[in-house]
Amino acid sequence: MKLNWFKYASPVTFYPLAGKLIPWFALAAAILTVAGLYISFFVAPTDFQQGESYRIIFIHVPAAWMSMFIYIVMAGWAAAGLIFNTRLSSMMASALAPTGALFTFIALWTGALWGKPTWGAWWVWDARLTSELILLFLYMGFLALHAAIDDPRRADRASAVLALVGVVNVPIIYFSVKWWNTLHQGASVSMTMAPKMAATMLLGMLIMALACWMYSIAAALMRLRCIILEREQQAEWVANLAKEPT
Amino acid sequence: MSKLCGWMPEDAGEMMQTLRYVVFRDVLLAMRRRADVATTLFFFVIVASLFPLGVGPEPKLLRAMAPGILWVAALLASMLSLGRLFAEDYADGSLEQLVLVPEPLALVVIGKVVAHWLVSGLPLVLISPVIALQFDLPRDAIVTLLLALLLGTPLLSLIGAIGAALTVGVRGGGVLISLLVLPLYVPVLIFGAGAVDASAMGMDASGHLSILGALLLLGMVLAPWATAAALRISLE
Numbered sequence: 001m002k003l004n005w006f007k008y009a010s011p012v013t014f015y016p017l018a019g020k021l022i023p024w025f026a027l028a029a030a031i032l033t034v035a036g037l038y039i040s041f042f043v044a045p046t047d048f049q050q051g052e053s054y055r056i057i058f059i060h061v062p063a064a065w066m067s068m069f070i071y072i073v074m075a076g077w078a079a080a081g082l083i084f085n086t087r088l089s090s091m092m093a094s095a096l097a098p099t100g101a102l103f104t105f106i107a108l109w110t111g112a113l114w115g116k117p118t119w120g121a122w123w124v125w126d127a128r129l130t131s132e133l134i135l136l137f138l139y140m141g142f143l144a145l146h147a148a149i150d151d152p153r154r155a156d157r158a159s160a161v162l163a164l165v166g167v168v169n170v171p172i173i174y175f176s177v178k179w180w181n182t183l184h185q186g187a188s189v190s191m192t193m194a195p196k197m198a199a200t201m202l203l204g205m206l207i208m209a210l211a212c213w214m215y216s217i218a219a220a221l222m223r224l225r226c227i228i229l230e231r232e233q234q235a236e237w238v239a240n241l242a243k244e245p246t
Numbered sequence: 247m248s249k250l251c252g253w254m255p256e257d258a259g260e261m262m263q264t265l266r267y268v269v270f271r272d273v274l275l276a277m278r279r280r281a282d283v284a285t286t287l288f289f290f291v292i293v294a295s296l297f298p299l300g301v302g303p304e305p306k307l308l309r310a311m312a313p314g315i316l317w318v319a320a321l322l323a324s325m326l327s328l329g330r331l332f333a334e335d336y337a338d339g340s341l342e343q344l345v346l347v348p349e350p351l352a353l354v355v356i357g358k359v360v361a362h363w364l365v366s367g368l369p370l371v372l373i374s375p376v377i378a379l380q381f382d383l384p385r386d387a388i389v390t391l392l393l394a395l396l397l398g399t400p401l402l403s404l405i406g407a408i409g410a411a412l413t414v415g416v417r418g419g420g421v422l423i424s425l426l427v428l429p430l431y432v433p434v435l436i437f438g439a440g441a442v443d444a445s446a447m448g449m450d451a452s453g454h455l456s457i458l459g460a461l462l463l464l465g466m467v468l469a470p471w472a473t474a475a476a477l478r479i480s481l482e
Contacts, residue, residue, distance in 0.1 A: 134432055137429040140425060141429065144422055145413070149416055161476045162408075162426060169429075172433050176432065179436070
């Protein structure tokens with residue numbers, strides 16, 4: 001039997017598949033979040049330098065990871081949509097963008113909450129903070145461009161070009177900000193100098209990161225289903241779907 | 247000559263001619279409406295002059311802030327003039343004709359970017375020493391500023407062209423373009439202002455200038471290509 005790689009590249013076949021997958025990812029996200037939060041609040045020891053306030057890293061670090069990773073995945077889907085002209089890939093890219101922007105915002109917000117007791121300031125112009133902020137701007141640009149163009153296919157392709165330009169720029173921006181920072185102010189604040197983490201802390205963080213992954217997939221798939229229905233509302237299969245008793 | 251250029255494609259001469267034609271046309275169009283060119287320039291001057299009014303006339307403070315102020319003003323001035331790059335040609339239909347030119351679209355884009363730089367970037371570079379004097383920058387720093395702007399403003403035009411091409415014919419394009427382009431301007435701002443900063447503090451600015459030059463080369467290779475792709479999408 002020949003395997004058909006493109007079977008699920010069509011919205012018609014992917015819509016029900018996504019519907020079946022969402023509960024599993026959502027369930028995994030819920031279980032991992034509960035386990036991760038339990039470890040981070042009750043099992044992981046108190047940090048001898050930072051006290052209890054360090055516990056924000058259990059959401060902060062996974063959110064920061066996700067924010068960067070989702071941008072790359074989004075650009076990958078956007079590129080696939082541009083190259084293979086597959087509708088679903090572009091829809092996937094636009095379904096991922098809000099989740100990525102959300103994680104970027106969470107990373108910045110929790111970073112500020114952590115910074116106040118630890119550094120004594122809500123915000124410092126540290127290289128990581130600044131490049132995370134610029135990443136948020138890039139997400140906003142992607143979302144704004146997509147929203148500004150009425151024709152969905154053109155919006156997909158235009159924002160795909162923007163996402164690819166962004167992906168080329170992200171490393172340049174990161175390194176330039178890093179260099180700028182080291183030139184302008186001494187290393188008064190450094191996150192890389194943090195003491196070695198206890199194993200339970202690392203475990204809690206990894207489980208929370210997995211939970212964020214599962215949440216991102218579930219949320220993106222749910223948004224994707226909405227986008228599919230919106231875009232394919234003229235299609236016959238959507239009309240049949242609407243007729244079905246729920 | 248033909249032996250020397252044996253590696254060049256047959257129609258290289260034609261390509262150069264197209265490039266020259268596009269540059270000439272855009273500069274000519276801009277010269278017919280000199281007020282537009284002057285507006286960009288005066289915007290730069292006014293923005294730079296507003297800062298001392300905002301932060302106070304303390305010479306030491308102004309000298310420290312001058313590189314950043316001049317570069318941010320240059321960034322904004324360059325961005326504001328991006329609307330002219332494709333929007334007017336799109337409105338009167340000539341952009342579609344330019345896309346149909348047998349030479350690669352990226353070549354036409356290069357021509358338009360060069361013209362944009364000649365009209366909005368170069369005057370800004372030339373007037374910047376005068377404004378730098380207002381901020382009491384030392385002589386070496388002014389020379390560095392001139393060099394950095396010379397390397398940086400073409401890069402601003404190149405990056406901005408991508409944003410301009412993406413927003414051709416999009417409603418609210420003017421505000422949208424700032425959202426798309428300004429985050430991408432960050433490296434130019436950092437190294438451009440960094441070069442002037444370093445030279446004002448008596449250090450060697452060649453490292454910053456080299457990186458600016460490298461970024462310019464990278465931009466020259468990649469940006470016209472991305473702009474051409476974006477234009478095709480906008481016009482389909």
